Amino acid sequence: MALTWRVRALGAVVDRAVGPFATMSDAKRRRLRSRAGPRWLGEVLSGRPERTVGVDEIAVPGPAGAIPARRYRPSGWHAGERLPLLVTLPGGGFVFGDAVTTAWLSSHLAARLRAVVVSPGYRLAPEHPAPAAGEDCYAVVAWVASHAAELGGDAGRLAVVGESAGANLAATVTLMARERGGPRIRAQGLLQGAFDLRPEAPMMHPSARWPFGRSADAPDMVAAYLGEHGDPTDPLVSPQLAPDHAGLPPAFVLTADHDYLREDGERYAAALRAAGVHVEHAHYVDSPHGIMAFPGWCAASGPALDRLTAFLSLALTPLPGPSVPGTASAAGRPVGS
Numbered sequence: 270m271a272l273t274w275r276v277r278a279l280g281a282v283v284d285r286a287v288g289p290f291a292t293m294s295d296a297k298r299r300r301l302r303s304r305a306g307p308r309w310l311g312e313v314l315s316g317r318p319e320r321t322v323g324v325d326e327i328a329v330p331g332p333a334g335a336i337p338a339r340r341y342r343p344s345g346w347h348a349g350e351r352l353p354l355l356v357t358l359p360g361g362g363f364v365f366g367d368a369v370t371t372a373w374l375s376s377h378l379a380a381r382l383r384a385v386v387v388s389p390g391y392r393l394a395p396e397h398p399a400p401a402a403g404e405d406c407y408a409v410v411a412w413v414a415s416h417a418a419e420l421g422g423d424a425g426r427l428a429v430v431g432e433s434a435g436a437n438l439a440a441t442v443t444l445m446a447r448e449r450g451g452p453r454i455r456a457q458g459l460l461q462g463a464f465d466l467r468p469e470a471p472m473m474h475p476s477a478r479w480p481f482g483r484s485a486d487a488p489d490m491v492a493a494y495l496g497e498h499g500d501p502t503d504p505l506v507s508p509q510l511a512p513d514h515a516g517l518p519p520a521f522v523l524t525a526d527h528d529y530l531r532e533d534g535e536r537y538a539a540a541l542r543a544a545g546v547h548v549e550h551a552h553y554v555d556s557p558h559g560i561m562a563f564p565g566w567c568a569a570s571g572p573a574l575d576r577l578t579a580f581l582s583l584a585l586t587p588l589p590g591p592s593v594p595g596t597a598s599a600a601g602r603p604v605g606s
Contacts, residue, residue: 273555298365326340326368327339330408332405340385342385342421353384353426355378355382356427357387357388358371358438360433366393374574394496398494400506402438410427424452424453426587432462434462435462439459441505441506457519458523461525461530465510509533524551551576556569
């Protein structure tokens with residue numbers, strides 16, 4: 270099916286404003302990261318955050334220093350509550366994205382799920398190639414689990430959600446948590462992600478340009494992310510290539526017809542299912558890359574958010590038996606394994 274004229278028009282505007290990554294100057298990259306411009310313009314493009322949610326800036330200890338993050342808490346939260354915990358990882362091709370990028374998604378999930386949501390600004394390429402972003406994201410998830418009581422959350426109800434590059438990092442974090450013995454992650458939301466960064470992968474051989482994501486930029490962004498010494502066959506870079514996906518958390522996988530990462534999502538969902546992981550796959554036939562990044566322009570944003578919310582609500586239901594707030598499972602084997 271064809272994209273709407275609104276989506277095509279906005280895609281053309283964004284495409285013209287950003288331009289090709291291969292020829293982008295350092296100064297322009299810094300300017301785009303700085304979010305120069307009025308707040309109302311950002312909300313027109315990326316959606317208005319849920320106003321009833323409390324937001325504050327926090328700093329999380331990371332492997333290379335403090336990681337800036339935003340914390341979202343639902344209206345009426347009080348100190349005695351122990352709410353579900355979510356970490357939302359922004360997209361941006363590993364070269365853009367910060368703690369503000371997920372404001373619409375994070376705030377609406379905090380309100381709908383009555384959850385504490387933390388969204389970090391991980392280190393970006395090319396200044397910080399892999400594995401910097403993945404290590405930052407894992408550090409944030411581990412910190413959230415170990416500081417659950419301080420945050421107002423329940424470490425036994427922890428999920429990670431990522432969009433685009435953030436989905437790659439969310440999948441990477443679940444692999445890290447499994448191999449490193451924790452924290453225990455109950456669910457993962459993988460929204461239009463890239464899971465195979467090898468040169469021969471489908472996303473690296475684009476046949477067309479798509480709105481909200483130049484497929485032709487994919488090889489250059491991946492090269493920036495890998496840097497000089499990065500290995501695209503490393504499962505912590507390409508989660509699709511993990512030798513075993515068993516024991517990973519239940520996954521919500523979002524794909525769209527008009528998205529150059531569609532096949533990546535489909536293949537990763539199939540790999541998880543083959544390993545016995547529960548997968549809910551939501552696919553939208555008339556939508557582009559960035560469904561959750563441009564909610565005011567993509568008709569699928571609302572239905573996709575509804576499905577993601579329902580999936581997380583079920584996955585984060587309190588388990589029978591006593592809960593110990595603020596402690597992470599030492600076993601590190603997620604529910605659903």
